Amino acid sequence: MDFDYSDDQKFLKDEARKFLSGRCPPAVVRGVLDDPARSHDQALWAAVAEQGWLGAAIPEEHGGLGLGRVELCAIAEELGRAVAPIPFASTVYVLAEAVMAHGSDAQKAAILPRIAAGDLIGCLAVSEGPGVLTPSALSSKVESGKLTGVKIPVTDGDIAHTAIVLASEGGKPGLFLVDLTGAGVKRGTLESLDPTRGVARLTFDGAAAERLGAAGEGFDLVQAILDRAAVLLAFEQLGGADRCLEMAKEYALGRYAFGRVIAGYQAIKHKLADMYVKNEVARSNAYYGAWALNASTLKENGAPELPTAAAAARIAASEAFWFASKESVQVHGGMGFTWEVDCHLYYRRSRQLSLVAGSPRLWKERLVSELEKKNAA
Amino acid sequence: MDFNDSPAEAAYRDKARAWLEEAAAAHKAQHGEPKPNTPEHMAAAKAWQARKAAAGYACITWPAVVGGGGGTPIESVIFGQEEGKAGVAYGYFTIGLGMCVPTVMAFSDTDTKKRFVSPAVKGEEIWCQLFSEPAGGSDVAALRTRAVRDGDEWVINGQKVWTTGAHYSDFGILLTRTDPDVPKHKGLTMFWIDMRDAAVECRPIHQMSGGRDFNEVYFSDLRVKDSQRLGEVGQGWQVALVTLMNERLAVGGSAGPNYREVLELARALPGEDGPALNNDAFREKLADWFVASQGLKFTRFRTMTALSRGQTPGPESSIGKIISANQLQDLANTAVEMQGEYGVLTGPEAAAGAAFQQSLMWAPGLRIAGGTDEILKNIIAERVLGLPGDVRVDKDVAFKDMPTGR
Numbered sequence: 001m002d003f004d005y006s007d008d009q010k011f012l013k014d015e016a017r018k019f020l021s022g023r024c025p026p027a028v029v030r031g032v033l034d035d036p037a038r039s040h041d042q043a044l045w046a047a048v049a050e051q052g053w054l055g056a057a058i059p060e061e062h063g064g065l066g067l068g069r070v071e072l073c074a075i076a077e078e079l080g081r082a083v084a085p086i087p088f089a090s091t092v093y094v095l096a097e098a099v100m101a102h103g104s105d106a107q108k109a110a111i112l113p114r115i116a117a118g119d120l121i122g123c124l125a126v127s128e129g130p131g132v133l134t135p136s137a138l139s140s141k142v143e144s145g146k147l148t149g150v151k152i153p154v155t156d157g158d159i160a161h162t163a164i165v166l167a168s169e170g171g172k173p174g175l176f177l178v179d180l181t182g183a184g185v186k187r188g189t190l191e192s193l194d195p196t197r198g199v200a201r202l203t204f205d206g207a208a209a210e211r212l213g214a215a216g217e218g219f220d221l222v223q224a225i226l227d228r229a230a231v232l233l234a235f236e237q238l239g240g241a242d243r244c245l246e247m248a249k250e251y252a253l254g255r256y257a258f259g260r261v262i263a264g265y266q267a268i269k270h271k272l273a274d275m276y277v278k279n280e281v282a283r284s285n286a287y288y289g290a291w292a293l294n295a296s297t298l299k300e301n302g303a304p305e306l307p308t309a310a311a312a313a314r315i316a317a318s319e320a321f322w323f324a325s326k327e328s329v330q331v332h333g334g335m336g337f338t339w340e341v342d343c344h345l346y347y348r349r350s351r352q353l354s355l356v357a358g359s360p361r362l363w364k365e366r367l368v369s370e371l372e373k374k375n376a377a
Numbered sequence: 378m379d380f381n382d383s384p385a386e387a388a389y390r391d392k393a394r395a396w397l398e399e400a401a402a403a404h405k406a407q408h409g410e411p412k413p414n415t416p417e418h419m420a421a422a423k424a425w426q427a428r429k430a431a432a433g434y435a436c437i438t439w440p441a442v443v444g445g446g447g448g449t450p451i452e453s454v455i456f457g458q459e460e461g462k463a464g465v466a467y468g469y470f471t472i473g474l475g476m477c478v479p480t481v482m483a484f485s486d487t488d489t490k491k492r493f494v495s496p497a498v499k500g501e502e503i504w505c506q507l508f509s510e511p512a513g514g515s516d517v518a519a520l521r522t523r524a525v526r527d528g529d530e531w532v533i534n535g536q537k538v539w540t541t542g543a544h545y546s547d548f549g550i551l552l553t554r555t556d557p558d559v560p561k562h563k564g565l566t567m568f569w570i571d572m573r574d575a576a577v578e579c580r581p582i583h584q585m586s587g588g589r590d591f592n593e594v595y596f597s598d599l600r601v602k603d604s605q606r607l608g609e610v611g612q613g614w615q616v617a618l619v620t621l622m623n624e625r626l627a628v629g630g631s632a633g634p635n636y637r638e639v640l641e642l643a644r645a646l647p648g649e650d651g652p653a654l655n656n657d658a659f660r661e662k663l664a665d666w667f668v669a670s671q672g673l674k675f676t677r678f679r680t681m682t683a684l685s686r687g688q689t690p691g692p693e694s695s696i697g698k699i700i701s702a703n704q705l706q707d708l709a710n711t712a713v714e715m716q717g718e719y720g721v722l723t724g725p726e727a728a729a730g731a732a733f734q735q736s737l738m739w740a741p742g743l744r745i746a747g748g749t750d751e752i753l754k755n756i757i758a759e760r761v762l763g764l765p766g767d768v769r770v771d772k773d774v775a776f777k778d779m780p781t782g783r
Contacts, residue, residue, distance in 0.1 A: 269758035281672030
């Protein structure tokens, strides 16, 4: 049994934490939060590229470090802990992973080295409005290699160079790679719950679109991409949830009320114990997700465990981060509700991360559908 | 990350599995598969324990000189898993070998150890732990059972409660109050006692679930020799902490139906619109149960990983019972509610053999036994997160002056 980070992976994680505590303190996050003109922290993005993190899981032949997915999970956990204001998830968990899983050799050669070098930011453009997008409601279209339609919201769509777009072609949904710096693309920046991450409306009017993966399988491909991303996002959520518990604990140990430290009151202790329990459930599910994700990259046909493992990781991590972020505000009392205290950075990010790749409710439905299939078989 | 055994672990598992296959077949041929709580079941359990001890598979982590297996914690976990799969696991020895006998080994003289350890390992004698009292549940140190010195003997009067296995145990370790004039933790002393003594009376407790799985134990002028004392006079609390530290690593799953059984029930049950499994609220709960069950399973894997690496497991295993007990209650109640009025039935007509109704009635006990939800949360808060203990109003008060309720 070897169900934990290895010593090397722990070392990488410790180094990542040290690096981020220097390069991504709360002041850096707030720099993006407080300036509506800034979508991300460019200096941090460049430094992260310099560290090789963007290409951590990209093979060496494409300019990456060729590490496994568990190493990427370790980095993700630290990025989540630091609420890093960079388009790491859109670029690495979504675009790089999608191209590695579904791209042609030419697409891999064109995109992966640029991601690894920090020259290309990605995004995933699926949503067209509130609620769940069904195949019959999909209105974006590709005809003769030209894309028309409106995608809203697109996380990091304001700064991305390349988008993965879900659109129908000949009446069938497909995925397409679109160069957002080319003609026929209009971007509009949008306000959001988490201003430390950019969000945009993308309007396509004859933009050049190149198919990614098989024709007609757009929704299945999106799900496959999200299965991978969900595991990595779960580690970001876990890192954030752990930090919320720490912050709440530190505050409770220093705050006095009714003549004694509030960390001694059972109402507070039990709240923090509840956070701990949820975080450990999230950690164990995330580890299994990491194992399944890594296994899926090593086998020709992926790992059959991944859909269930990814769903469980995402559900547990979403619940843990939501609970820890909201109850951390509560433990901080009135101070927790101020702009100055960092609680809201995590509260905001917990919402952003839970919404960005399908809400937990959708993942619960996906999980139960998988269980139904498995138990019937 | 992977779930595979290391080569050494795999070799051990193969060896254990091969032995179990043969031994379990021989055991079942001789004893059949008797019903629990029968003399035949107890006889089978004792025979199986003896068989294990002879082969070095009883008390695997104990030294061979005392009858153990001289193995490692991970080997013990592996054997436990395989033993469970072979369908020959019996629970009668868990408390004795997990908690009582280690305490005897830590606090008694050579002769006493010689007398008791080997028979316990071989399953010839069974031990129980006599700590909880009507006045001392979560607050065990508030116990009132009195031991008064009389020459070379002690005279014991009082009552214990919730003693698992008292009625079939041969011996027990008993925590008593020897000095009511000092604060509660300082006036306690531990003894081992003979459960067959006429001054010891076991009375079964009628539980809310209808069963009688636990006992009250009464002591009426029970006389024990001073040589039966474990540890110094007044050091009983420290001895008890050693007992509780020896609590075995909980690696087993929780009893009762899980998400699979409730999924099957919902598939077969008519709902508002097709099978009850189609109900969105139910599906959401089902996902939550699955995620929590997986969380516990993989948390146990993390504990095993630490053992496998020769490290001390982290505190993460402390989350187990809080989750499993509450989940069992919620799952059972949902399954019962899903049946509508039919859910009240507990007889032969009941769905799924009334398993969910039984769990519904058993779950409240599970949330209390072995540390209530609230005490477990205190333990996580204080020992894992390092938060301060509660304000103790009884710390410097002599036990006899402590206020008592009913």
